[in-house]
Amino acid sequence: HGLYIQLVWAANRLNQGYYGWLAGKLDTIDFSDQTIEHPDPWQNAGTVALGYYFSELEPREVYHHTLGPDGFISTYQDLFGDPWTCQPLIPGSLRQPVMSLPFASGKTWSFTGGPHTGWGQGDPWAALDFAPPSLSGGCELTSEWAVATAPGVIARSEPGLVELDLDRDGDHRTGWVLLYLHLGTQDQIPAGSQVETGAKLGHPSCEGGESTGTHIHIARKYNGEWIPAAGVIPFNLGGWIAEAGSSEYQGHLIRFGEIVTASAVSEEKSLIRASSPTP
Structure with a gap:
């Protein structure tokens, strides 16, 4: 080691x-x-x-x-x-492509983690966490699905991890890429799969790193650089805009004045429902 x-x-x-x-x-x-x-x-x-x-x-x-x-x-x-x-990694005109919430339309999950580290430790706070409904909490199996937030191709599929490549060139180092962490091995989508918005990618789990409960962790990269979850180019998931809190894992998702607040214990204030994607 x-x-x-x-x-x-x-x-x-x-x-x-x-x-x-x-x-x-x-x-x-x-x-x-x-x-x-x-x-x-x-x-x-x-x-x-x-x-x-x-x-x-x-x-x-x-x-x-x-x-x-x-x-x-x-x-x-x-x-x-x-x-x-090399050209600059991040062009000044960069905007996030249209993305939906990472679970199926009509489902209600919990927003369990506001902006926090995308990978490893420290900066940048590139990731958000979502958890499916649970009766007991902890690391339990679930039949719920994490889904594609946008069309693309699966550039990587490894134990606990999937990377969705939105420019479909199959290279996770270029263009917009969405990382999904803590996907269960069972039913996980294979690399090379072409997907549309809402396609099933795998089940939330505790696999793929440290985790105290079944959930998914999502983060964005552009040309290999992590994009902070809040700030100049915030996460926009079906109109829900990410806002950072005063410390890691705190924060909100805001849409048309409605506020959902991150809660690691899935309090009512953290519940968020996925609506149908905008055509």
């Missing part, structure tokens, strides 16, 4: 640096000698993420060499080519 734990640590540090910079939460890099550095405001998030990562591994003098022209960038170019030929 040593390598796995190290990779998780590295991924979390890069994630925190990248999305912390984008969100304006990270403005200094701390070194082990108690000194700090303020990244240039014009730096891109990827560069700041690397600085944040290497600052926790190396003393300052080695850090500056690593981020210099003969350091990491030289190795990267030898392996992968020039990174500066």
Whole structure:
């Protein structure tokens, strides 16, 4: 498990640096000698993420060499080519495609988690949680279905996880992609399946990571970058707009003045009914 734990640590540090910079939460890099550095405001998030990562591994003098022209960038170019030929990941005009709620029309589920981490730990708060009706709570089997929020193709289908690719190129690294986490293995849709809005993808469960109760976790990516669940391009699910709370998992879904409030214990204020998709 040593390598796995190290990779998780590295991924979390890069994630925190990248999305912390984008969100304006990270403005200094701390070194082990108690000194700090303020990244240039014009730096891109990827560069700041690397600085944040290497600052926790190396003393300052080695850090500056690593981020210099003969350091990491030289190795990267030898392996992968020039990174500066890439276009911006997020165009300024980006808008979310039309999406519905992730459960069947006519069904009532609970909004159990407001904006929270999409993957791993920390930023960005890209995900929302929904749970089907339950008599006893906890990790119980359910016959309810999680469904496609939009047309697309299943780019990935692994234990507990499905990724719905809306541009249908089959590449989960490009365009709009919706992640579904905690889907049960039984009846889970296979990769390569073409789906329309409302298609059955799998049953909510506790599979695919830490979970205290049967539910699904959904999050959006565009060109591989997590899109915060609330903010400039909020989740819009059948007209329900996500709004973040003061801490993770808190928040609301709002539509035409109606407010649904996230509740981990499925209180009445968290109940939300899926209506028919707008043609």
